[in-house]
């Protein structure tokens with residue numbers, strides 16, 4: 001269970017990018033986060049894995065308060081937070097197996113990773129997961145020899161190798177063609193059920209969010225302004241999520257707009 005309470009994030013002394021944000025996500029739930037560019041979706045995911053330091057508020061994952069963790073505690077908790085990226089973030093010159101084993105870096109001694117002497121159980125687990133997502137036959141191929149969809153499957157397996165308690169996916173299908181994109185969304189949906197994981201996906205493709213996730217959260221200027229099933233995301237809700245500008249949100253309406261509407 002992920003529980004976010006009163007989360008605020010400001011970069012420097014700017015206006016808050018996340019404003020008093022509250023969100024709970026149970027295990028086995030796949031949740032899409034939608035919202036216009038700049039709404040704060042990536043910042044939210046980054047606050048969860050502490051790539052970005054929250055200004056205030058609390059983020060709890062399975063009872064552990066992530067926001068107060070330091071050094072070793074943070075390192076331990078981070079290894080259970082699987083990240084999936086738009087650009088896959090693979091090491092091109094490494095093989096699929098080596099990339100996948102990067103998911104174990106928080107668990108094994110450095111020398112093992114450096115010498116590529118991976119524990120037998122990690123190799124077995126990697127093959128099992130690669131078979132599950134259909135890339136086992138590529139185990140010894142270099143990552144840069146794969147298609148985008150195959151590379152994203154490597155990214156998914158790497159995240160699963162972390163024994164994650166949550167998966168955070170930042171635009172995981174934005175670099176993929178429509179067919180492959182749907183396959184990856186379908187995969188994430190089935191993995192959420194199978195591994196009983198909360199999965200949070202930042203996504204611009206609202207049609208895919210509606211088709212593959214049972215809960216959609218809409219952000220606007222750092223606030224959650226929609227939280228419901230796909231059916232509830234009607235034209236009116238879409239307008240609320242996607243309309244407006246940051247200036248209007250602060251109550252500063254441009255004079256041209258006032259003139260145009262007079």
Ligand SMILES: Nc1ncnc2c1ncn2[C@@H]1O[C@H](COP(=O)(O)OP(=O)(O)OP(=O)(O)O)[C@@H](O)[C@H]1O
Pocket residue numbers: 011017035036037038039040041042043044
């Ligand atoms: N490192 C940073 N320093 C300062 N401001 C930042 C930083 N990262 C993001 N921002 C600002 O925070 C706001 C929210 O950005 P964020 O990337 O979280 O939005 P987003 O909803 O993920 O957008 P997109 O859909 O375009 O990726 C934006 O105004 C952005 O300029």
